Amino acid sequence: MPDGDANADSKRMQVLLRRFEIPLLQFATRITGDRERARDVVQETFVKFQNNGAFQSPEPATWLFTVCRNGALNVCRKERRMQYVDEELIEAREAGRQPMPFERLEEQEATGFLLKIVATLPPRQQEVLQLKFQNDLSYQQIAEITKTTANNVGVLIHTALKTLRQKYANAAKDFVPFTPRTTNEA
Amino acid sequence: MNIDDPRLTAYALDELDEAERAEIAHEAAVSAETQREVQETQTMARRLREDFAAELQHPASVVKAPLSANLSDIRDDPWFWSIARPLAVAAVIAAFAVIGLAIFGGYKLQQNKIAQASRHPTNLPLAAPSEIEAEMASPMIALRQPAAAQPEFREDFSRDGDIRTHNGKSNTADYGLFIENPFLAALDNPLSTFSIDVDTASYSIVQRFINNGTLPPKDAVRVEEMINYFTYDYPKPTADEPFSINVDVASCPWEQAHRLVRVGLKGREIAQDKRGTSNLVFLLDVSGSMTPAERLPLVKQAMRLLVEKLSEKDRVAIVVYAGASGLALPSTTGEHKEQILSALESLQAGGSTNGAEGIQLAYKVAEDNFIKGGVNRVILATDGDFNVGVTSQGELIRLIEEKAKSGVFLSVLGVGDDNLKDSTMQKLADKGNGNYAYLDSLDEARRVLVQQMNGTLVTIAKDVKIQVEFNPARVASYRLIGYEKRLLRKEDFNNDKIDAGEIGAGHTVTALFEVVPVGANANPAANLPSVDPLKYGTYSTNATQGDQRSTSSEMLTVKLRYKKPDGDKSELIERAVVDDGKQFANASADFKFAAAVAEFGMLLRNSEFKGSGTPGAVLGWAEEGKGKDANGYRAGFLQLVRKAQALKRG
Numbered sequence: 001m002p003d004g005d006a007n008a009d010s011k012r013m014q015v016l017l018r019r020f021e022i023p024l025l026q027f028a029t030r031i032t033g034d035r036e037r038a039r040d041v042v043q044e045t046f047v048k049f050q051n052n053g054a055f056q057s058p059e060p061a062t063w064l065f066t067v068c069r070n071g072a073l074n075v076c077r078k079e080r081r082m083q084y085v086d087e088e089l090i091e092a093r094e095a096g097r098q099p100m101p102f103e104r105l106e107e108q109e110a111t112g113f114l115l116k117i118v119a120t121l122p123p124r125q126q127e128v129l130q131l132k133f134q135n136d137l138s139y140q141q142i143a144e145i146t147k148t149t150a151n152n153v154g155v156l157i158h159t160a161l162k163t164l165r166q167k168y169a170n171a172a173k174d175f176v177p178f179t180p181r182t183t184n185e186a
Numbered sequence: 187m188n189i190d191d192p193r194l195t196a197y198a199l200d201e202l203d204e205a206e207r208a209e210i211a212h213e214a215a216v217s218a219e220t221q222r223e224v225q226e227t228q229t230m231a232r233r234l235r236e237d238f239a240a241e242l243q244h245p246a247s248v249v250k251a252p253l254s255a256n257l258s259d260i261r262d263d264p265w266f267w268s269i270a271r272p273l274a275v276a277a278v279i280a281a282f283a284v285i286g287l288a289i290f291g292g293y294k295l296q297q298n299k300i301a302q303a304s305r306h307p308t309n310l311p312l313a314a315p316s317e318i319e320a321e322m323a324s325p326m327i328a329l330r331q332p333a334a335a336q337p338e339f340r341e342d343f344s345r346d347g348d349i350r351t352h353n354g355k356s357n358t359a360d361y362g363l364f365i366e367n368p369f370l371a372a373l374d375n376p377l378s379t380f381s382i383d384v385d386t387a388s389y390s391i392v393q394r395f396i397n398n399g400t401l402p403p404k405d406a407v408r409v410e411e412m413i414n415y416f417t418y419d420y421p422k423p424t425a426d427e428p429f430s431i432n433v434d435v436a437s438c439p440w441e442q443a444h445r446l447v448r449v450g451l452k453g454r455e456i457a458q459d460k461r462g463t464s465n466l467v468f469l470l471d472v473s474g475s476m477t478p479a480e481r482l483p484l485v486k487q488a489m490r491l492l493v494e495k496l497s498e499k500d501r502v503a504i505v506v507y508a509g510a511s512g513l514a515l516p517s518t519t520g521e522h523k524e525q526i527l528s529a530l531e532s533l534q535a536g537g538s539t540n541g542a543e544g545i546q547l548a549y550k551v552a553e554d555n556f557i558k559g560g561v562n563r564v565i566l567a568t569d570g571d572f573n574v575g576v577t578s579q580g581e582l583i584r585l586i587e588e589k590a591k592s593g594v595f596l597s598v599l600g601v602g603d604d605n606l607k608d609s610t611m612q613k614l615a616d617k618g619n620g621n622y623a624y625l626d627s628l629d630e631a632r633r634v635l636v637q638q639m640n641g642t643l644v645t646i647a648k649d650v651k652i653q654v655e656f657n658p659a660r661v662a663s664y665r666l667i668g669y670e671k672r673l674l675r676k677e678d679f680n681n682d683k684i685d686a687g688e689i690g691a692g693h694t695v696t697a698l699f700e701v702v703p704v705g706a707n708a709n710p711a712a713n714l715p716s717v718d719p720l721k722y723g724t725y726s727t728n729a730t731q732g733d734q735r736s737t738s739s740e741m742l743t744v745k746l747r748y749k750k751p752d753g754d755k756s757e758l759i760e761r762a763v764v765d766d767g768k769q770f771a772n773a774s775a776d777f778k779f780a781a782a783v784a785e786f787g788m789l790l791r792n793s794e795f796k797g798s799g800t801p802g803a804v805l806g807w808a809e810e811g812k813g814k815d816a817n818g819y820r821a822g823f824l825q826l827v828r829k830a831q832a833l834k835r836g
Contacts (some may be wrong), residue, residue, distance in 0.1 A: 022242050114237040132199070133231065134238035139201045151192075154201065158192035165230050 013050060016060055021046075023135050024068045030130060031072035031123075041071040061137060065145045069127075117167045118160075125160035128153055189223045198227035243365065243673070364405065364670040366793055369663040369702065372656040378664065379679050381672040381686035382451065382650040382695045384641075385612060386634075387600055387624035389415035392790065393822075394603065394626045396829050402790060406608065409787035410668030410697065416783065416819060418694045418776040420452035428647045429453045429689060433744055433763045435701075436773035439807055440785050440797030443706040445765060447664075447699040448777055449654070449744055453646050455692040461644055462560035464500040465517070466492075468530075469548040471568035472506045476535040480626070481601045485567040486530050488599065488631035492565075493527060495639060496520040503551045504529055507544025517555040545582065549589040556593070561643050563595045564618075567625075569602035570611050582610070586618040593752065595645055595688070596620030599634070612671070619648055619688055637817065641690035647748040649686040649756065652697065653679040660704055660741045660765065665795060667698040667784050679747060682756050689748075698784050700795070701741070703765075741765040779811030779820060786827055801831040 024045060028038035045068040049060070118126055124146075131142045139150040139157075146153070196202050197210040214220045370378070388411035395402035423430040430452045438444035468489055476482040493502060497520050504515035504526075515529035548564045556562055586596065596618030598611045608624075615622035621642060623634040634642055651674060656664055666673075678684040689695060740762045747756040770778070785799040785807070805827050812820045 026241060114233055115241060118234075129234065130238065133234040134242065136235075139196065154192040154196050157199070158195035161195055161227055161230055162190075164234070165226060168230070168233075 016049075016064075017046065020061070020064050024064060026134065027065065027130055028068055028072040030126060031069065032075050037075050038072065041068060041075060044071055061135065062141045062144050065131065065135070065137070065141075069145060114164070114168065117164055120167070121160055121163060125156050125163075128156045129160050132157055189219060194220065194223055195227050198224045199231060243670075364408075366791070366795065367666045367668075367670055367673075369665045369700075369795075371663045372658040372661040376656050376658060377653055377676045377679075378656070378666050378699070379651065379653045379674040379676050380666065380669045380697070381674055382652060382689065382697075383410055383669065383672050383687050384414055384689060384693050384695055385411050385615065385622045386415040387608065387612065387622050388412055390624035390626050390630055391608065392787075393826055394624075396826055396833065399833065401830065401833055404791050407787050407790045408668060408671070409784055409791070410672070412787045413668065413696050413698065413780050413783050414694075416779065416823070418450055418452075418696055418780065419813070420450045420694055420776075422452060423454050427454075427759065428748065428750070431744060431746060431759060431761045433761060434768070434774070434777060435741065435763065435765045436768040436777060437770045438700055438797070439770045439778075439781055439803070440788075440799035441700065443702070445701040445703055445741075446770070446777075446781055447701055447742070447763070448780055449652065449697045449699070450776075451650075451689065451695040451746075453641070453689040453691055453693040453695075456640050456644055456646070461640055461691075463557050464496065464561040464563070464643060465552060465555045465557045466496075466501065466561070466643075467503045467505060467517075467548045467552045467564045469505045469507065469544055469564050469566045470514075470533060471544075471566075472533055472535050474535060475569055475602070478602065481569055482533065482535045484601055484625060484628065484631065485599065486533060487628055488567070488625060488635055489530055489565075490527060491628075491631060492635045492639070493520075493523060493530070495636060496523075501555055501557075502526050503548075503555070504533075505544055505548040505551060506533060507547075513547065513551065517551060545585055545589070549592065549594055552594040553592050561595075562593060563597060563620075563643060565597045565599065566614070567599040567601065568611075570600060570608070583613055583617050586614050590617060590619045597642055598622040599631075600624040601626075616687070617685070619645070619685075621688065621690065633817070633819075638690075638692070641693040644691040645688045645751045646691050648688045648751055649682070649684070650689055650695075650746065650748040651679050651684075651686045651756075653745045653747075654699065655743045655745065656701075657738055657740050657742060658704075659737065660739075662702045662704045662706065664699050664701045667700060667795075668787070669697060679745070682749070682754065696780055698780060739764055775811045775813040777811070778807045779813070779823075782808035782811055783823065786823075786830075790830070801827055805831075 021042065024042045025035075025038050028041045029035055032038050032041065045064060048067055049064060118129055121129070127146060128142055131137045131145060132139075137145070139153045142153045143150040193202065193206060193210060197207060197214075200207075202210065210220075214224055388406060388408040391406050392402045392412065395406070420432045421430050432450040432452070433447065434450075435445050435447050438446040470482070470485060470489075472482060476485075496502065500520040501517045502515070502520070503513065503517040506512055506514045514533060515526060518526055518529075520526075545564075545566070548566070552562055552564050590596065596615060597620050598615040598618075600608065600611050600622065601624070612622050614620070623630070623642070625631050625634065653676065672687065674684065674686065687695075741764060743760060743762045746759045746761075748759075749756050770781070773781075782804045785796065786801070786804045787793075788796040789799060789801060789804065805824060808820065808824055808827065812824070815821055
């Protein structure tokens with residue numbers, strides 16, 4: 001029974017945090033391939049969001065995903081020529097990059113069979129699929145976020161779905177569902 | 187039309203403008219191939235949505251400790267923003283720090299803030315920046331600042347004097363985040379599938395928070411564990427079934443137009459003396475963090491209670507784990523109680539924890555002394571701070587999962603507060619064919635280990651799954667209350683490879699559904715966004731019948747699958763239910779009480795589904811539902827609600 005006397009802005013911010021935090025993290029994780037960095041990116045996204053007043057906008061989703069995506073891509077770019085950070089940090093990050101056994105398990109838990117196939121698609125396709133089917137954004141919104149045209153989004157999704165249907169049909173023969181509660185590795 | 191036209195996909199996903207939509211609709215009407223293409227695209231889209239949604243439903247895999255709870259608390263703090271706003275660099279550092287805080291110190295701050303807020307209606311400055319920085323010296327930051335000392339920040343936060351439970355240590359309790367089940371349309375989602383649960387830890391944790399003068403963090407409140415903390419008076423099963431299924435329906439007290447459905451299971455009781463011989467291995471955490479009185483000393487007292495109840499043939503071994511793991515007592519029969527008790531007595535806390543080795547050893551001892559047809563169980567007592575050696579949560583869980591195949595069951599007893607890995611322990615118990623209880627006092631230990639000894643020790647059915655099928659002709663939408671962490675896919679119900687919960691002897695398990703009957707005025711929270719009717723009928727796997735709404739008067743059917751404790755093949759029980767229109771006022775005492783507990787949980791979570799309920803109303807229902815209350819637990823609940831009410835007012 002938390003008290004409800006927070007002002008409207010802070011309420012709205014909280015609602016938005018709750019609504020978008022996990023989807024954004026999942027989105028940034030798929031881009032960076034690293035949860036820790038994804039966390040940083042999402043954190044920065046929310047800080048920017050708060051500061052520039054964008055959270056007042058009636059449609060925050062596009063804004064959030066755009067900034068989050070830029071941040072995640074920046075991280076990826078920087079990583080490739082990251083010599084100036086002290087070695088300790090790099091080491092720690094390198095260590096963090098290799099999936100720990102528990103991460104693999106967790107991933108298996110959280111990831112449906114279909115998402116395993118999604119992971120084999122080209123990054124651009126993965127990205128639009130996630131925006132479309134996890135976040136229910138329109139072609140137009142996705143186009144804005146990924147800086148392309150709605151037509152192109154349509155082609156990406158169309159191609160991705162084709163490939164998925166095909167691979168899914170092939171794989172479904174020996175399908176064992178991945179769920180949190182599988183006791184047999186079979 | 188070329189089936190490789192992206193517009194077809196866009197059409198299937200409803201992304202076309204009116205003109206193009208009409209064009210393709212026309213195309214689809216005449217071409218079977220186009221029709222099939224659209225249908226298959228939609229099927230794939232639905233699967234994708236489900237799997238992507240499932241990914242969000244298991245946010246633990248994305249983020250071990252979610253930012254939002256902590257971030258939103260900190261956000262209002264003037265200090266935080268005065269630094270963060272002007273300086274981009276500072277923002278990044280803050281981001282880092284907040285994340286560290288979220289992971290390693292998160293809810294303590296939250297908890298203290300709640301406590302503060304309840305005392306001071308206006309915003310107090312939190313603490314001096316240096317202290318916050320110090321607090322944020324999580325391992326992640328410490329990597330860069332190895333010199334960062336363990337600060338005594340606690341002093342300042344607890345200045346008002348009401349939080350004394352933390353002993354100045356960094357608080358790393360970890361309650362996995364989850365999102366409440368929404369209302370689902372019965373037409374689209376007629377099946378609700380989940381694993382049963384007899385864990386009760388959440389209630390004890392909630393109780394501890396409230397007794398300490400703060401409201402619990404939202405994610406520590408798992409409504410199903412609160413409901414199942416209490417036993418309900420369901421009829422005993424008939425001789426050949428391991429449990430009875432009982433379903434009743436009455437109006438929903440927090441939403442008059444809705445119906446509340448209670449599904450209750452009652453496990454077969456086994457008399458104390460009919461229990462098979464026990465082979466117990468106590469696996470006790472004796473690491474340094476276990477020193478406080480409410481940890482190792484409490485565990486020792488609890489184990490003593492249990493040992494006193496054992497017969498001469500029962501066996502007990504004690505394995506301890508800390509820096510080095512070891513066998514503190516080889517498997518010893520109940521004839522030598524003195525020996526067992528003195529081994530328990532001599533245990534001392536010290537060192538750090540390597541849970542994995544201890545678990546290996548404990549299961550080995552249990553397997554070496556395996557009693558066929560008896561009770562073979564490892565009882566793990568810990569504050570959950572597995573942090574040395576090869577240990578990662580996943581490895582531990584994998585280990586337990588592997589060990590569970592040996593036929594040895596697991597009980598997890600959680601103690602302590604500030605770094606209780608609540609979600610880890612819950613998971614360990616789940617994977618280890620076990621149960622999880624949180625011991626906050628000797629009374630609770632007595633409840634779990636003595637009064638419900640057989641329920642805790644003797645498993646009568648395992649992998650128990652419930653699937654409820656709602657009749658869309660009667661039910662517009664429904665919501666499963668709680669069990670968020672126990673949902674299964676509908677396909678999992680008939681898949682015997684899928685693990686699920688266990689029922690102990692005499693245990694009762696209760697699940698509640700809030701149901702919106704067809705034609706009822708739904709509460710806004712139960713309002714589902716409207717979806718256009720499917721043009722080509724339903725695409726579900728049994729779609730051959732199309733959309734034929736059943737004319738049956740039944741409201742729902744409960745199906746239950748379970749395996750015998752040593753079986754691999756599941757058995758099925760079914761029960762159809764007709765709603766007889768009962769009013770809540772005429773419902774049984776147990777029904778009222780379960781509803782009261784559920785609503786209390788939803789109020790604590792500040793759930794959007796809490797409806798019109800208030801703490802006062804909860805008290806009223808619980809009072810009416812108190813019944814005989816032989817053990818006084820229900821009276822304890824009433825007290826707890828009153829305390830929480832006072833906190834709210836504070």
